Amino acid sequence: MPLVAHSALPTFDRLRQEGQTVLSEDYAFHQDIRELHIGFLNMMPDAAMEATERQFFRLVGASNHIAQFHIHPFTLDTLPRGEKAQAHIARHYDTFANLQEQGLDALIITGANPSQARLEDEPFWDGLCEVAAWAQQNVTSTLCSCLASHALVQHLWGIRRRPLGFKRWGVYDHVVTSPAHPLVNDLNTRFDVPHSRFNQVDRADLESVGVQVLAESAEGGVHLAVSPDLFRMVFMQGHPEYDQISLLKEYRRETQRWFSGVRDDYPPFPENYLRPKAKAILSEYRLELTAAKRLGQPLPDFPEKLLLTMVNNTWRDTAKVFYSNWIGKVYQITNNDRRKPFMDWVNPDDPLGLRGQG
Template sequence: MPVKIPDDLPAAEILESENIFIMSETRAKNQDIRPMKVLILNLMPNKIETETQLLRLLGNTPLQVDVDLLRIHDKSSKHTSIEHMNNFYRDFDDIRHKNYDGLMITGAPLGLLPFEEVSYWAHICDIIDWSQKHVTSVLFLCWAAHAALYHLYGLHRQVLDKKRSGVYLHQRTLQHYPLLRGFDDEFFAPHSRHAEMDLNELKAHSELNVLTESKDAGAYMVLSTDNRNLFVMGHPEYQKVTLDEEYKRDVLEGIDPEQPQNYYRDNDPTQEPIARWYGHGSLLISNWLNYYVYQLTPYDLNKISDITPSEHDKA
């Protein structure tokens, strides 16, 4: 949360130069406060596991967040009961007329399938287009990040020879962004995917900024220049055992996967995994929700479409 200080306090200039977020008394007095409205489009097969992971991260912020869960279709799910889906998830037609402060779109196990061959591709494109006018900020995770970069900017992913799985060291490519406040110079983050975006193409695109990257795993956090769309190529929401469960599942299915890198103690899959991304995963979501949602969204959600790129830049 921001630190509120008197308008003319000399420390203000120093704190701002150190990338510490402060709020003047004048701005604080004029702020209207209400719960943040966040929509989660859950594309993962195990809905309950993924929704729990994301809600855990959202729950780490002191902001009050009201969440709606969205499904891409009303077909039965192999890993989630129809009762759960009908009780807790909404269809897009039910919320199409609404506005939200934030939208999170999860990854999906579709890494080897061309986007146009995905059964709900037209539907996901419809939701992405809708979000650009009805949501203050959108967070795309893993497959959803690739899909959105392709749909919005025409950028193509590259299918990898081997699945990218493990916990990788990252560096900040750009320094002074609110999204990176509190980040160490180097930090770890998990990846689990079959494809990768070309780092040079992302850096060359005039409407995108690569904020963090890994020499082994490529781009991790990419932000649109209007700050409306955040693309995260990995899985900050993963729990300690998630990569282990994926690896052992693939072994049982005879896929012959490579073991997740930098994950097991002594790189030995018979030993326990080491979780070393929780802090930065939580910080990523907290910074996104604070600086790119809470600080920018209008009190009246009906005015979201009135937000201009210059207002987004104030983050």
């Protein structure tokens, strides 16, 4: 399913440079291939906004080539933005009002940077709930990432996330728990997913309201789950969209926060991610950083380039299969009219016809 560069969004050029197929709008117009229009609600902070675009767009574009993808990024006006991000949004992003009028076949909602103890006090809360309410009536399926999942299971069913007391941070082994569900068809029965969060929603709480868990980890908890209708809302607590070095960049940021006094303790290594040699290099860097902080010297350079060959991506292939499954099912049941969520024969309360099975 090739992406279509229907705007001048820089992410399209970056993906072309990586070797991804991205069609020009003129070329796409002359292909006799169906379009799928996917909304992309980007709630990430300014520093991560464009990287998040690339991560999700990359997975969508790697799906089966049975349709052309038009991804429509938008955000919420209530999120604080700097001047550069505001300019990027003004030039390249759509508005929610416009997308409501035109319609969407599917929707992806990113996580966000938490700033409040209670999710309902976050600046994104009201806007996110409004988008979700519209999507439930008008969009075939909505995919929610991490904090968006936490917020929406609270909004929809009153389930509050549980503080862990530490950061669940690293790459964790998962198993498929509902192998008959088409979203996990052809996934490895064991696979890795990165996690990065201080809170979680537990299996028992989700199952108490009819949410079905599709994949989970003994260490990392629930990763993938679906709403009681088994497709309209898809929830993830992990980050299969992460790049190979996303956790390394997070670790670098946390060492900088320690150096500047923002955090009191030195950050631990992300679990199950770094090779022994990489840990040794970073332990040496910690000594260098500690000495510089004690002596009032500038922040030493982080050895990122040296470490690039010492971290592995063990989750990307499984993520591609999952996204292909999700988009393939959207393609099968969404209406040709973007303003209608389903073909006429589809039951909105059981869109994949699964509830009477098993």
